[in-house]
Amino acid sequence: GGIHRDYSSLRSSYDYVIAGGGLSGLVVGTRLSESPNTTVLIVEIGDFDDTWETAIPFLATISRSDLMFQQPSTPLRFLDNRIGNLALGKTVGGGTTVNGMAVSRGQKQDHDAWVKLGSPGWDWEEIFKYYKKSSKFTVPSPELVAKYGYKFSTNGFGDGPLPSTFANFQWPDLFPANDAWIKDMGYPLREDGGTNGDLLGVFWRGTSIDPVNMTRVSARKGYYDPASNRPNLDILVGHYVGKVNTRDSKAVGVDVYPADSSTTGKISIPANKEVILSAGAVHTPQILQLSGIGPSSLLNRFNVTVVKDLPGVGANFQDHCVIGISYRFDKPNPINRQQMSNGTFFNAALAEFLANRTGPMTLPNNNVRATLSLANLTFSHATLAASITNLTDPLSILPPIYTSHPQLLEGYKAQLSVLQDMISNGAAMFEFTWGSAAGLSNALDKPMSRGAVYISSTNPHPVDGRVNLDFGAFAHPFDVQAALLAFKFTRRYMTSESLKRLEPVEVVPGLAVQRDEDVIARMRAELVRPTNAHPVGTAAMMPEKLGGVVDAKLRVYGIEGLRVVDASVFPLIPMAHTQAPMYAVAEKAADIIRGEGDGD
Numbered sequence: 001g002g003i004h005r006d007y008s009s010l011r012s013s014y015d016y017v018i019a020g021g022g023l024s025g026l027v028v029g030t031r032l033s034e035s036p037n038t039t040v041l042i043v044e045i046g047d048f049d050d051t052w053e054t055a056i057p058f059l060a061t062i063s064r065s066d067l068m069f070q071q072p073s074t075p076l077r078f079l080d081n082r083i084g085n086l087a088l089g090k091t092v093g094g095g096t097t098v099n100g101m102a103v104s105r106g107q108k109q110d111h112d113a114w115v116k117l118g119s120p121g122w123d124w125e126e127i128f129k130y131y132k133k134s135s136k137f138t139v140p141s142p143e144l145v146a147k148y149g150y151k152f153s154t155n156g157f158g159d160g161p162l163p164s165t166f167a168n169f170q171w172p173d174l175f176p177a178n179d180a181w182i183k184d185m186g187y188p189l190r191e192d193g194g195t196n197g198d199l200l201g202v203f204w205r206g207t208s209i210d211p212v213n214m215t216r217v218s219a220r221k222g223y224y225d226p227a228s229n230r231p232n233l234d235i236l237v238g239h240y241v242g243k244v245n246t247r248d249s250k251a252v253g254v255d256v257y258p259a260d261s262s263t264t265g266k267i268s269i270p271a272n273k274e275v276i277l278s279a280g281a282v283h284t285p286q287i288l289q290l291s292g293i294g295p296s297s298l299l300n301r302f303n304v305t306v307v308k309d310l311p312g313v314g315a316n317f318q319d320h321c322v323i324g325i326s327y328r329f330d331k332p333n334p335i336n337r338q339q340m341s342n343g344t345f346f347n348a349a350l351a352e353f354l355a356n357r358t359g360p361m362t363l364p365n366n367n368v369r370a371t372l373s374l375a376n377l378t379f380s381h382a383t384l385a386a387s388i389t390n391l392t393d394p395l396s397i398l399p400p401i402y403t404s405h406p407q408l409l410e411g412y413k414a415q416l417s418v419l420q421d422m423i424s425n426g427a428a429m430f431e432f433t434w435g436s437a438a439g440l441s442n443a444l445d446k447p448m449s450r451g452a453v454y455i456s457s458t459n460p461h462p463v464d465g466r467v468n469l470d471f472g473a474f475a476h477p478f479d480v481q482a483a484l485l486a487f488k489f490t491r492r493y494m495t496s497e498s499l500k501r502l503e504p505v506e507v508v509p510g511l512a513v514q515r516d517e518d519v520i521a522r523m524r525a526e527l528v529r530p531t532n533a534h535p536v537g538t539a540a541m542m543p544e545k546l547g548g549v550v551d552a553k554l555r556v557y558g559i560e561g562l563r564v565v566d567a568s569v570f571p572l573i574p575m576a577h578t579q580a581p582m583y584a585v586a587e588k589a590a591d592i593i594r595g596e597g598d599g600d
């Protein structure tokens, strides 16, 4: 067992070979290796990182580009052909080693929708068990509760490796921002931290922070480290999976290369039971397509032998898009996050953290969110919700692959009708977070637009052979109207009474931009960022006839011994930052795999 940086001490085969040592790969690898007779290999292109930058929560928000993929997009058709960029973790722990540490759960309707789209066993009641199993909440001290007014519920948490608690510091400008929500705008402050399936309102959401050391807990710290000395669990770092090898429609192992090469140093590692793809929503479809599992039209173009024509591989891409409006605060100064750019203040904060584990370094991002429904933002909610399914030519707003494969369009229509139902029935879809020193950040958490991920060559290297990524963002007219509502709402919020004393000034786009069509034009040209680092959906768990890639047990259609366990399987993106839902899904996946293994 242990950490490997070359092939010399690997076993000749493993029961399970897992591609990707990010969130899902580590959860599944750790759980499967709990049975001492089961051998597991995790292959991860990145390496372990033990620097302060990833451990100290405040620094979580400063990106470590050496630990990430920076995946550019193709020119985005509905965003004036701008090029977007997707950041992804490229290190042991994947996204959880570099992410913003927000712990937030999906709402009941988000998970029930997966069942409505044809995957029994994934409803809220079921997934709630795994939200519970994967996590643990630590109650903040009475002093902090009194000082900041933290509200939370411990019900809904178990004793799992993903911690949730609060920093022991909040920037003072958060409090007028909270007053603006509650006193001025009249939204309720939820007492339950939004952990129980109902998200409407304003609440304190937790952070994945170790409650004693106040440092980041990644999937590596929470899951892998405690299991790292198991003799049956190996991790090969600095290497990547280039393809899945199949024989007679059965996965028999993978091809592995060193991270610095796509031509030399390849070996094939056999899997006795299963290959599990956990390389994330961009690289899992890449591996599948290079293995001959994907849309035949695409595979033929690159002369990849078709092993299974599965059009959904790479389609159905979803992320949360963010509408950026920037502010400056003229008064009173300094009481916000901006202070950290002052060297003296920063150094004092670092010294305080190192000495006492207190102060601004314990806080990655603000903990307060408001999540609102369409009816919260407009009186015309019914008409607007009706427009979700009322498209004259859906293919004109979808990536071209949808045109060649009718089941993709069927699946998309099924999704829109489920989404319309949720949104008409008051599900939350807008997310607002006070970004200290930056004003109110807002995200569209239930997008109707869809993107796609496709190989651009047969080079298997995740960086050199990088995929074509089309975010597809801002394509569906409903998303545009929703963004316009969020934009206007943000302006209203920023002028509320409690925020007056901060003297907010809208800098971009500025108050000169007022007419709806001008706002929309600025959104397309500049304000909309097509990602909040939450890519999902590219190997969706849906029926094959709806363009799905995996069944409700996460098995790839048509290939025995091959599963996907990562954010690619989410058929619809939840109303949540994706780590907590991913931990829950990966825990459930491990139980499914183990359950089947027992029957062998």
Ligand SMILES: Cc1cc2nc3c(=O)[nH]c(=O)nc-3n(C[C@H](O)[C@H](O)[C@H](O)COP(=O)(O)OP(=O)(O)OC[C@H]3O[C@@H](n4cnc5c(N)ncnc54)[C@H](O)[C@@H]3O)c2cc1C
Pocket: 019, 020, 021, 022, 023, 024, 025, 043, 044, 045, 046, 087, 088, 089, 090, 091, 092, 093, 094, 095, 096, 098, 099, 100, 101, 102, 103, 104, 239, 240, 241, 242, 278, 279, 280, 281, 283, 284, 287, 462, 532, 533, 534, 535, 565, 566, 567, 568, 576, 577, 578, 579, 580, 582
């Ligand atoms: C900058 C950033 C900020 C974020 N902020 C938050 C947040 O505040 N809260 C939240 O809930 N979520 C956040 N997320 C999202 C969250 O971290 C992800 O949803 C989650 O990590 C996805 O898990 P995964 O298992 O699908 O993929 P990942 O965790 O990304 O793991 C995939 C792993 O596969 C490896 N890999 C890729 N290709 C190959 C290959 N061919 N062979 C071998 N290995 C490969 C990668 O290096 C990576 O380690 C953020 C993500 C990022 C990148």
